[in-house]
Amino acid sequence: MPEISRDEVAHLADLARIDLDDAELDHLAPQLNVILESVASIQGVAGDDVPPTSHPIPLVNVFRDDVIRPGLTPQEALSGAPEVDEQRFSVPRILGDEQ
Amino acid sequence: MTSAVTTLVPFEKVLETFDPTMGLEVHVELNTATKMFCGCPTEFGAEPNTQVCPTCLGLPGAMPVVNGAAVESAIRIGLALNCEIAEWCRFARKNYFYPDMPKNFQTSQYDEPICFEGYLDVEVDGETYRVEIERAHMEEDTGKATHIGGATGRIHGASHSLIDYNRAGIPLIEIVTKPIRGTGAKAPEVAKAYVAALRELVKGLGVSDVRMDQGSMRCDVNLSLAPKGSEVLGTRTETKNVNSLRSVERAVRYEMSRHAGILSAGGSILQETRHFHEGDGSTSAGREKSDAEDYRYFPEPDLVPVAPAREWVEELRGTLPEPPAVRRARLQEAWGFSDMEMRDTVGAGALELVEETIAAGAAPQAARKWWLGELARRANDHGLELTEVGVTPVQVAEVQGLVDAKTINDKLARQVFEGLYAGEGTPAEIVEKRGLAVVSDDGALSAAVDNAIAGNPDVAQKIRDGKVAAAGALIGAVMKEMRGQADAGRVRELILAKLT
Ligand SMILES: [Zn+2]
Numbered sequence: 001m002p003e004i005s006r007d008e009v010a011h012l013a014d015l016a017r018i019d020l021d022d023a024e025l026d027h028l029a030p031q032l033n034v035i036l037e038s039v040a041s042i043q044g045v046a047g048d049d050v051p052p053t054s055h056p057i058p059l060v061n062v063f064r065d066d067v068i069r070p071g072l073t074p075q076e077a078l079s080g081a082p083e084v085d086e087q088r089f090s091v092p093r094i095l096g097d098e099q
Numbered sequence: 100m101t102s103a104v105t106t107l108v109p110f111e112k113v114l115e116t117f118d119p120t121m122g123l124e125v126h127v128e129l130n131t132a133t134k135m136f137c138g139c140p141t142e143f144g145a146e147p148n149t150q151v152c153p154t155c156l157g158l159p160g161a162m163p164v165v166n167g168a169a170v171e172s173a174i175r176i177g178l179a180l181n182c183e184i185a186e187w188c189r190f191a192r193k194n195y196f197y198p199d200m201p202k203n204f205q206t207s208q209y210d211e212p213i214c215f216e217g218y219l220d221v222e223v224d225g226e227t228y229r230v231e232i233e234r235a236h237m238e239e240d241t242g243k244a245t246h247i248g249g250a251t252g253r254i255h256g257a258s259h260s261l262i263d264y265n266r267a268g269i270p271l272i273e274i275v276t277k278p279i280r281g282t283g284a285k286a287p288e289v290a291k292a293y294v295a296a297l298r299e300l301v302k303g304l305g306v307s308d309v310r311m312d313q314g315s316m317r318c319d320v321n322l323s324l325a326p327k328g329s330e331v332l333g334t335r336t337e338t339k340n341v342n343s344l345r346s347v348e349r350a351v352r353y354e355m356s357r358h359a360g361i362l363s364a365g366g367s368i369l370q371e372t373r374h375f376h377e378g379d380g381s382t383s384a385g386r387e388k389s390d391a392e393d394y395r396y397f398p399e400p401d402l403v404p405v406a407p408a409r410e411w412v413e414e415l416r417g418t419l420p421e422p423p424a425v426r427r428a429r430l431q432e433a434w435g436f437s438d439m440e441m442r443d444t445v446g447a448g449a450l451e452l453v454e455e456t457i458a459a460g461a462a463p464q465a466a467r468k469w470w471l472g473e474l475a476r477r478a479n480d481h482g483l484e485l486t487e488v489g490v491t492p493v494q495v496a497e498v499q500g501l502v503d504a505k506t507i508n509d510k511l512a513r514q515v516f517e518g519l520y521a522g523e524g525t526p527a528e529i530v531e532k533r534g535l536a537v538v539s540d541d542g543a544l545s546a547a548v549d550n551a552i553a554g555n556p557d558v559a560q561k562i563r564d565g566k567v568a569a570a571g572a573l574i575g576a577v578m579k580e581m582r583g584q585a586d587a588g589r590v591r592e593l594i595l596a597k598l599t
Contacts, residue, residue: 011393015196054399057403061403062164062403063165063170064166066131068138068139069133069138069152071150071155072152077151085247086147087147091261093258
């Protein structure tokens with residue numbers, strides 16, 4: 001039976017940049033466990049003869065020709081941006097995280 | 100973060116106590132017309148956010164499709180690096196939250212790289228080092244963030260960042276070496292030679308511009324030190340984005356000195372990324388490797404696996420050019436270059452240009468002389484690649500043809516090149532328009548020689564007395580009068596005919 005600890009939930013929240021307080025962690029960790037248990041019941045159905053898959057259809061090598069296709073105009077691309085400056089997406093600085 | 104000032108140990112001293120181990124990660128941006136998973140163009144230098152679509156912006160519902168040409172390029176790079184090509188492999192999501200990746204994951208490959216287990220032999224001072232390749236995998240580039248408000252364009256002190264997603268999704272091949280050991284004092288040069296050899300190889304395949312200055316080839320340098328003779332690897336640091344061949348060498352050298360300083364003082368190395376500073380060749384602390392490295396990779400459900408048929412792989416193997424080392428040896432033999440001349444030619448990035456110039460009719464030494472002299476100087480002065488100086492190999496051969504025909508001399512040839520930079524026409528037209536042809540009219544030359552003899556009676560007398568070497572002074576005087584437009588050999592003949 002998989003189990004996700006409160007610490008793991010806190011770690012995942014941190015990775016996902018979601019600020020959860022103690023009460024929320026107490027609340028969410030058991031809920032995530034319920035979800036994992038449900039998924040685990042599906043895992044039980046698969047026998048040893050069923051390999052794990054990452055794709056539902058047994059296809060390989062679906063390739064696109066290297067041909068330019070029209071995309072978005074800058075105006076369209078930026079239309080959903082909360083803030084725009086110099087035709088670019090303006091985002092708050094992120095500390096301690098330079099890639 | 101380390102804040103203590105570290106004493107650097109002089110490089111020669113490092114080797115007395117420690118053995119270096121390196122790992123090099125090189126990202127190569129492919130020169131496909133379109134991005135890895137969408138049909139957006141990849142041209143460098145376009146206006147911000149003009150080469151984007153729902154897929155590379157990570158908009159909801161957009162679906163990626165693999166660029167077949169990028170897979171082909173990846174396989175060809177792998178084959179050229181003597182790699183195995185996976186029979187079946189998948190893409191994976193590398194999850195992280197940073198605004199340069201709008202999807203909040205980078206599509207990459209994790210434990211199933213398309214190419215693995217290869218090697219590249221590199222030469223340093225006549226000795227060959229085999230650099231083993233761990234893997235070469237496909238992934239996509241990130242967007243470009245410009246940090247506003249910080250003093251150095253870095254994030255520290257920045258108030259906000261501006262993002263251009265033109266680069267997001269451009270196909271990248273990441274080539275990762277196995278730990279490189281046993282190079283000792285040669286470690287910095289082996290690192291540089293490896294990146295140079297890789298650049299040459301990829302360039303030869305024609306799959307990337309491999310311009311380190313434009314970021315189409317980027318190198319991360321991992322380095323650790325272990326006590327001499329120890330089998331246990333030390334803690335490594337990863338210096339990111341080292342973007343010139345010289346910087347690769349300097350980064351290795353600096354980190355070796357820095358690590359040795361810390362270890363010798365009884366300290367321990369922090370596993371972290373480091374930034375390289377071009378100015379003084381130093382590195383500074385970046386991110387500490389920690390939980391942030393938890394990328395929670397999983398197979399990309401929106402893409403189907405890549406399973407290159409063996410027939411296709413063999414067909415691509417047939418398209419590989421002659422390996423660079425073999426080709427260099429063949430050309431050196433054919434051109435009669437010394438080892439040093441050949442090394443300089445390759446080092447200057449002039450091999451193809453010299454080859455094409457020779458093919459267009461110039462003698463090998465003449466072709467080398469122009470590309471590594473006059474033209475290299477111009478490239479250097481203007482921060483250009485040799486291919487961008489505004490002169491083609493055919494034109495260089497034409498200029499040399501004019502020199503060979505004694506229509507112009509080397510000095511005048513430089514003025515012809517200036518005409519070529521300025522787009523004044525063909526070399527022959529420039530000679531005509533600028534009136535550069537040497538004066539072959541013996542009447543005019545003869546008069547200038549007479550003037551020179553009359554103006555330098557002492558020199559003339561020396562020559563009459565048999566000191567032929569003194570003729571140089573008279574030749575100089577004649578050339579001055581002819582404003583350089585004379586064939587020095589012919590002038591010499593005339594002087595000697597008159598005085599001996
Ligand atoms: Zn796109």
